[in-house]
Structures are given as C-alpha cells and as structure tokens.
Amino acid sequence: MEIFRRFSIQRPEPKGELEHVNPFTLVVAVALSAQATDAGVNKATRALFKIADTPEKMLALGEDGVIAHIKTIGLYRNKAKNVIALCRMLIDDFGSQVPKTLEELTRLPGVGRKTANVVMSMAFGIPTLAVDTHVFRIGNRCLMAPGKTPDEVEEQFLKVIPEQYLFHAHHWLILHGRYTCKARKPECEHCVIADLCRSPEKTFDIPAPLVELPPQFIGEAAQ
Missing domain, CATH: 1.10.340.30 (Hypothetical protein; domain 2)
Structure with a gap:
C-alpha cells in the first residue's frame, strides 16, 4: 500500500510513452x-x-x-x-x-x-497489469512479486497491488524501472521507495530511510 501510495504522489497521472492516435x-x-x-x-x-x-x-x-x-x-x-x-x-x-x-x-x-x-x-480503461522487462525486473529485484515467468510475476503483483492503485500500476512500475530502478545500476539514491525496498541489489547499504523524502511521501506505514 505504501509503495503504490508514493508512486501515486510521484506521478499522479502516469502516461505510456508510445505515441498513437487510436x-x-x-x-x-x-x-x-x-x-x-x-x-x-x-x-x-x-x-x-x-x-x-x-x-x-x-x-x-x-x-x-x-x-x-x-x-x-x-x-x-x-x-x-x-x-x-x-x-x-x-x-x-x-x-x-x-x-x-x-x-x-x-x-x-x-x-x-x-x-x-x-x-x-x-x-x-480496463485495469490490467502488463509485465514487460521493467515490471518483471522490479517484481523480482524488489521481491514484491517474484516469479520465473512474466505470467507468474503478473499473478503475484495482482495479489499485492491495492485495488485503488491497479489502473496506474503498470505505468508506475514501467517508469520506475526505466528511470530509477534501472537494469544495470539502480539509482537507489533517487528512489522514493528505497526505504521500503527489500532488494539485495541496492547500490548502497544505509539503514532506512535511505533517502531524504519530502513530507508528502512519508505515510503512516513509513513513520
């Protein structure tokens, strides 16, 4: 809940980056x-x-x-x-x-x-979760939705993503993977969920909170 609450603050209206007209x-x-x-x-x-x-x-x-x-x-x-x-x-x-x-x-x-x-x-506008390479990586790296196949990761994510956040979850995860939790070197120092992340691949090892979060990102679950 707290992870996706923060994503919702960071990107209130996430958009896919593929251009299309219909x-x-x-x-x-x-x-x-x-x-x-x-x-x-x-x-x-x-x-x-x-x-x-x-x-x-x-x-x-x-x-x-x-x-x-x-x-x-x-x-x-x-x-x-x-x-x-x-x-x-x-x-x-x-x-x-x-x-x-x-x-x-x-x-x-x-x-x-x-x-x-x-x-x-x-x-x-149908709430779904498309598992591309970014979503697959985050599910396994952050241990939110571990799975050996995209279908397994999708199944696990659908079990843990709060219903109110499901519609935008796909884009939040893709954009997080594309710009912050990158494949070769995740930028944990810029990550809004770094103090909640369980990844063994963190780029530095500092006790939570790992980053200085603006007040709006700090929820009850993180306090």
Missing part, C-alpha cells in the same frame, strides 16, 4: 515495441501513422510499405508481416475494430498477453 495504432505500436525502445518505435511510426491509421490503410501499404517505415526497428521484417496479418484479421473477424477482451486480442498476430494488457488499459 486503439488500432496503439496495438501496432505496442506490437512493434517488442525488443525495441519506445523512443525508437515512436521515431519509426510518426510518419507511418500519418498515412495509415486504420487497418484498411495499413493493409493497402503492404509488407514492403510497412517495412519502409519501420526498418530501423529490430525484427522489422517479421513485425511487418504480423502487422499486415493483424490488419486482415481485424477487418475480417472484428469489423475493423480493435477488440476489448484478452482472449480476442491475443488471437491477433504478433499480440501476446503483455500487448493485450497494455491495449486494454490504455485504449479502453
């Missing part, structure tokens, strides 16, 4: 982001989404047209193939509309559980 372009952007950075995907899709913001327009480009825009992204050939196949399925099976359920979303080519959860949350 649920369709969000699905495409998230699918393209696998093994790529959000910044790299945004750079590649800005021009693409200006001319292809619907399944029909994207399908009209064909694989070669999609490749021409995303060739700076890793695995671009396979991703372009999946994007075109995804467009065909959206048109044929879903009336060109992005579905809202996990089961239907994961039917789409190139869309796994993580992508589906991101789309459900960002496009449709």
Whole structure:
C-alpha cells in the first residue's frame, strides 16, 4: 500500500510513452515495441501513422510499405508481416475494430498477453497489469512479486497491488524501472521507495530511510 501510495504522489497521472492516435495504432505500436525502445518505435511510426491509421490503410501499404517505415526497428521484417496479418484479421473477424477482451486480442498476430494488457488499459480503461522487462525486473529485484515467468510475476503483483492503485500500476512500475530502478545500476539514491525496498541489489547499504523524502511521501506505514 505504501509503495503504490508514493508512486501515486510521484506521478499522479502516469502516461505510456508510445505515441498513437487510436486503439488500432496503439496495438501496432505496442506490437512493434517488442525488443525495441519506445523512443525508437515512436521515431519509426510518426510518419507511418500519418498515412495509415486504420487497418484498411495499413493493409493497402503492404509488407514492403510497412517495412519502409519501420526498418530501423529490430525484427522489422517479421513485425511487418504480423502487422499486415493483424490488419486482415481485424477487418475480417472484428469489423475493423480493435477488440476489448484478452482472449480476442491475443488471437491477433504478433499480440501476446503483455500487448493485450497494455491495449486494454490504455485504449479502453480496463485495469490490467502488463509485465514487460521493467515490471518483471522490479517484481523480482524488489521481491514484491517474484516469479520465473512474466505470467507468474503478473499473478503475484495482482495479489499485492491495492485495488485503488491497479489502473496506474503498470505505468508506475514501467517508469520506475526505466528511470530509477534501472537494469544495470539502480539509482537507489533517487528512489522514493528505497526505504521500503527489500532488494539485495541496492547500490548502497544505509539503514532506512535511505533517502531524504519530502513530507508528502512519508505515510503512516513509513513513520
């Protein structure tokens, strides 16, 4: 409760960093982001989404047209193939509309559980938890939600995240992992939950509190 209370103060309205204009372009952007950075995907899709913001327009480009825009992204050939196949399925099976359920979303080519959860949350406001590399790392490093697979980490997080914080939890964890609890060297000196963290990988060993917290971050659980 205290960890997510502090996250809510630090970032009251967290936003995903993948640029998109509608649920369709969000699905495409998230699918393209696998093994790529959000910044790299945004750079590649800005021009693409200006001319292809619907399944029909994207399908009209064909694989070669999609490749021409995303060739700076890793695995671009396979991703372009999946994007075109995804467009065909959206048109044929879903009336060109992005579905809202996990089961239907994961039917789409190139869309796994993580992508589906991101789309459900960002496009449709459904509280979900998408486990990407940052969320997986934090769950295990901080011992909040240890697990050997993303599904196990998701299951553990859903058991401990207070319901009132679930909607934003995905973005809080991703942004915390991207900018503070980094993979190679976590910046514990800048961490708002450092005194609550149980990680054996802390970059320095100082008894709690590890950081000087502003008054608004200090709750009853931390006093």
